[in-house]
Amino acid sequence: MKLLIVEDELKTANFLKRGFGEAGFTVSIAPDGSEGMRQIQSGASDLIVLDIMLPGMDGWSLLTWMRGSGIETPVIVLTARDQVPDRVKGLELGADDYLVKPFAFAELLARVRTILRRPPVREPSTLRVADLELDMAGHRATRAGQRLDLTAREFSLLSLLMRHAGEVLTRASIAGSVWDMGRGGDTNVVDVNVRRLRSKVDDPFPRKLLRTVRGVGYVFENPKRS
Amino acid sequence: MPSKASPARWHGASLAALLTAWYTTASFLVVAGATGSFYLGLADNLRRISEQSLKDELDVCRALVRERGGDSHALHEEVEIDSAVRRYQKYYVRVLDSRGVPLSTTPGMDRDLSSARVAQAASSHNGIFWIDSPAGAPYRAIVATVPRDATGREVWTLQVAVDLAQEQEVLGRQRIWVWTVLTAALIFCPAVGVAIARRGTRPLREVAETARHISSTTLSERIDAEGYPVEVRVLAVAFNAMLERLEESFGRLSRFSADIAHELRTPVNNIRGEAEVALARSRTPEEYAEVLTSCLEESVRLSELIESLLFLARSESPGEHLKRTREDLGRLLTDLRDYYEATATEMGVVLKADAAETILADVDRALLQRALGNLVSNALAHCSSGDTIFLSVRRQPRQILLEVRDTGAGISSEALPRVFDRFYRADPARSRNSGGAGLGLAIVRQIVFLHGGDVRISSEPGAGTTVSVVLPQSA
Numbered sequence: 240m241k242l243l244i245v246e247d248e249l250k251t252a253n254f255l256k257r258g259f260g261e262a263g264f265t266v267s268i269a270p271d272g273s274e275g276m277r278q279i280q281s282g283a284s285d286l287i288v289l290d291i292m293l294p295g296m297d298g299w300s301l302l303t304w305m306r307g308s309g310i311e312t313p314v315i316v317l318t319a320r321d322q323v324p325d326r327v328k329g330l331e332l333g334a335d336d337y338l339v340k341p342f343a344f345a346e347l348l349a350r351v352r353t354i355l356r357r358p359p360v361r362e363p364s365t366l367r368v369a370d371l372e373l374d375m376a377g378h379r380a381t382r383a384g385q386r387l388d389l390t391a392r393e394f395s396l397l398s399l400l401m402r403h404a405g406e407v408l409t410r411a412s413i414a415g416s417v418w419d420m421g422r423g424g425d426t427n428v429v430d431v432n433v434r435r436l437r438s439k440v441d442d443p444f445p446r447k448l449l450r451t452v453r454g455v456g457y458v459f460e461n462p463k464r465s
Numbered sequence: 466m467p468s469k470a471s472p473a474r475w476h477g478a479s480l481a482a483l484l485t486a487w488y489t490t491a492s493f494l495v496v497a498g499a500t501g502s503f504y505l506g507l508a509d510n511l512r513r514i515s516e517q518s519l520k521d522e523l524d525v526c527r528a529l530v531r532e533r534g535g536d537s538h539a540l541h542e543e544v545e546i547d548s549a550v551r552r553y554q555k556y557y558v559r560v561l562d563s564r565g566v567p568l569s570t571t572p573g574m575d576r577d578l579s580s581a582r583v584a585q586a587a588s589s590h591n592g593i594f595w596i597d598s599p600a601g602a603p604y605r606a607i608v609a610t611v612p613r614d615a616t617g618r619e620v621w622t623l624q625v626a627v628d629l630a631q632e633q634e635v636l637g638r639q640r641i642w643v644w645t646v647l648t649a650a651l652i653f654c655p656a657v658g659v660a661i662a663r664r665g666t667r668p669l670r671e672v673a674e675t676a677r678h679i680s681s682t683t684l685s686e687r688i689d690a691e692g693y694p695v696e697v698r699v700l701a702v703a704f705n706a707m708l709e710r711l712e713e714s715f716g717r718l719s720r721f722s723a724d725i726a727h728e729l730r731t732p733v734n735n736i737r738g739e740a741e742v743a744l745a746r747s748r749t750p751e752e753y754a755e756v757l758t759s760c761l762e763e764s765v766r767l768s769e770l771i772e773s774l775l776f777l778a779r780s781e782s783p784g785e786h787l788k789r790t791r792e793d794l795g796r797l798l799t800d801l802r803d804y805y806e807a808t809a810t811e812m813g814v815v816l817k818a819d820a821a822e823t824i825l826a827d828v829d830r831a832l833l834q835r836a837l838g839n840l841v842s843n844a845l846a847h848c849s850s851g852d853t854i855f856l857s858v859r860r861q862p863r864q865i866l867l868e869v870r871d872t873g874a875g876i877s878s879e880a881l882p883r884v885f886d887r888f889y890r891a892d893p894a895r896s897r898n899s900g901g902a903g904l905g906l907a908i909v910r911q912i913v914f915l916h917g918g919d920v921r922i923s924s925e926p927g928a929g930t931t932v933s934v935v936l937p938q939s940a
């Protein structure tokens with residue numbers, strides 16, 4: 240998958256390139272609007288991460304030009320401005336998503352993956368990671384053959400983590416998906432819930448599947464044997 | 466929203482000028498009215514007197530004609546000698562026989578008031594009438610018939626007139642006096658009016674002068690209105706109260722700015738210090754990872770603080786939009802309870818949500834969740850094992866009442882009025898590490914205000930705290 244990142248702030252561009260590169264994407268950088276335009280015209284990107292505050296031609300103009308030229312490549316807009324009108328403007332002008340700085344890279348990565356995963360894959364009826372099995376239809380979780388006793392919320396939380404196996408999920412996104420809690424809420428609560436889940440799902444078993452990524456969030460994955 | 470009285474009524478005129486104009490007009494009218502009515506009264510009285518005198522004389526002559534019958538000597542004396550002697554209110558009499566021939570006439574009467582002239586004037590009047598001589602000298606006169614004797618066969622006519630010259634003279638002098646007084650008033654009243662107005666508005670000017678000197682750096686000054694008239698004192702008191710509020714606002718703002726700087730400074734210092742020390746010598750990958758993680762945590766805390774501050778700043782400016790959707794507030798509370806359930810259980814705290822009836826309202830879901838979440842967090846922070854937190858929503862006349870009540874430690878009465886202040890932490894020992902930056906309740910208040918509602922807190926140390934959020938029921 241090829242990503243184009245249009246961003247003038249050097250450090251931001253660097254960590255984005257590194258992060259996406261290590262996540263398996265091919266990344267190219269454009270430091271301003273006109274270079275961005277050139278790269279869009281010459282090569283085919285699968286997704287564009289576009290910063291709004293650019294020198295010269297700003298992000299809005301580039302986006303407008305893109306959509307006006309019939310270029311349908313998905314775009315995620317990055318900005319430091321969080322006004323509601325800006326969000327609406329971004330979506331109206333044809334952006335697919337909108338992220339406010341400072342953001343968690345894991346969040347951006349998750350959104351990129353979500354957009355690129357379209358059309359949506361049908362929900363599998365069973366989720367499986369290592370020896371943990373989740374029967375979505377029957378709402379049953381078993382590990383190593385043993386039935387796990389989970390509450391409805393814990394089940395939702397586990398299925399979210401398993402569906403995004405290998406991806407780091409931020410507390411905010413977990414709170415939003417499992418409890419429909421909006422931005423800016425108290426995310427420490429998520430820690431407690433994850434802890435309880437962990438005590439039921441991981442603690443009684445030798446292999447730990449639920450990993451805490453300090454400063455970012457949680458990830459569910461089969462740990463590589465080193 | 467700023468409110469205005471209606472200054473259009475005053476048309477921007479000077480208060481002193483208006484006062485002067487009104488005073489001048491009023492006092493001039495009073496003077497004019499007084500002197501005018503006095504003059505008219507005098508004229509009227511003089512008229513009555515002369516009319517009475519005229520009647521008297523007529524009666525005397527009549528009596529003389531009737532009673533003294535053929536004694537024309539007495540009549541002759543009365544008509545021609547007695548009246549001639551008089552100087553003031555001179556009267557003139559003419560006696561005509563039944564054929565209209567003058568029998569006796571006061572000397573001098575023929576010159577001014579000929580028989581024909583009088584008769585003609587009398588013809589168009591009843592009773593006493595006014596008449597003037599060919600030269601214009603004014604008289605009052607009356608003409609009457611009198612029977613000569615009891616038989617009534619012979620009827621004589623009496624023409625009596627009184628000289629109004631003196632009366633006119635008196636009135637004339639009076640008129641001069643009136644005009645003099647009015648002219649003097651015309652000069653005097655405005656002058657006094659101006660003086661009074663200027664003196665009267667002087668306290669206002671002095672207060673304005675003092676106010677001019679007060680600026681943002683001298684906000685602690687107040688206007689001293691001791692000894693000023695009550696009305697000006699009222700103004701000065703209101704002004705001082707406004708200065709008090711401004712000073713407090715400025716104080717809060719500069720404290721807030723200082724607080725922001727400090728709060729932001731702390732995590733930045735941590736990041737900087739940790740990184741600097743870590744880089745001072747070679748470290749193992751694990752050590753670097755540890756430092757980087759710690760810096761990441763501090764950065765996240767920092768960006769959350771920035772986001773909270775930006776929210777507070779934005780929500781104070783007018784035009785901040787809420788994304789309102791129709792929400793079931795009872796559902797909102799139960800969702801909140803679900804969210805915090807695990808945390809509460811871990812602490813041994815019971816969390817209850819009362820959502821018996823469906824209460825719909827147009828609210829910004831995310832913001833209200835955040836506000837109520839902050840309240841639950843706070844309640845949890847003040848509770849310990851065995852305590853209970855109650856979430857409830859109730860419909861009230863024209864409003865909706867949301868309550869978060871806990872049976873925890875409570876807040877002291879000194880701290881209670883300040884809990885909604887920014888960066889205020891009731892328990893100073895609860896440092897940034899365990900609690901937040903102290904913005905939680907300030908954000909709650911802003912969110913509630915944005916919805917057009919109000920938030921109140923009451924607490925009893927040792928018994929618990931109740932936070933009440935009132936939202937207007939618009940639909």
